[in-house]
Amino acid sequence: MVTVAVRRVNLSDPGQPMLADFIDPKVITYLPNTAGCFTADDALRTLRLAREAGGWDLVKLEILGDEKTLYPRMPETLEATEILVKEGFQVMVYCSDDPIMCQRLEDAGAAAIMPLGALIGSGHGIQNPFNIGLIVEQSSVPVIVDAGIGTASEAAFAMELGCDGVIVNTAIAHAADPIGMASAMKHAVIAGRGAYLSGRMAKKQYADASSPLSGLIQQR
Numbered sequence: 001m002v003t004v005a006v007r008r009v010n011l012s013d014p015g016q017p018m019l020a021d022f023i024d025p026k027v028i029t030y031l032p033n034t035a036g037c038f039t040a041d042d043a044l045r046t047l048r049l050a051r052e053a054g055g056w057d058l059v060k061l062e063i064l065g066d067e068k069t070l071y072p073r074m075p076e077t078l079e080a081t082e083i084l085v086k087e088g089f090q091v092m093v094y095c096s097d098d099p100i101m102c103q104r105l106e107d108a109g110a111a112a113i114m115p116l117g118a119l120i121g122s123g124h125g126i127q128n129p130f131n132i133g134l135i136v137e138q139s140s141v142p143v144i145v146d147a148g149i150g151t152a153s154e155a156a157f158a159m160e161l162g163c164d165g166v167i168v169n170t171a172i173a174h175a176a177d178p179i180g181m182a183s184a185m186k187h188a189v190i191a192g193r194g195a196y197l198s199g200r201m202a203k204k205q206y207a208d209a210s211s212p213l214s215g216l217i218q219q220r
Helices: 040-054 074-086 099-107 129-138 152-160 178-198
Strands: 002-005 030-033 058-061 090-095 112-115 144-146 165-167
Touching (some): 040 058, 074 099, 099 112, 112 129, 152 165, 165 178
Parallel strands (some): 002 030, 058 090, 112 144
């Protein structure tokens, strides 16, 4: 799946280069998003245009609070989610890692919850794994970490927490070897999901020998 910033790419003018010339939407799923929107009105207008241009109902809602942090503006995000769901959109929502707000988004009809791990493009990884774990535990829709992933181990960690996926852009685009990093991310996601499904061993206060201490050969 490839997220598409509707405000930054040409989706409808055949006289100009189009994204579909490079990425076949019949092979790769497009996820139109509202990157660059700072109000609910802008986000709603953008996604309505996306549906008119390409018929997309599955969309990513992203309403930013300010240009410095690109942190989600949650009150307007919730408002826009409610409106879009009523209009028949399947809304995947970029949001804060607040379990209460995530529950409200799900109650409003969000198709997926997408809490940030850290600020967009920061590469700091998951800063609050406890909250992400709570969100996973309470959610009945997919939970996808959106923003902050910087390297493969952080993607694996997100999956080990029980997330259903991660969104990665900057970590691959800014890597010295983007193709190599993309491959590493793929394997990290697979490994992390496998570890989550396998069940992590319990943490212990003291050592617990992996080999039995009883039945040892006694020396005389």
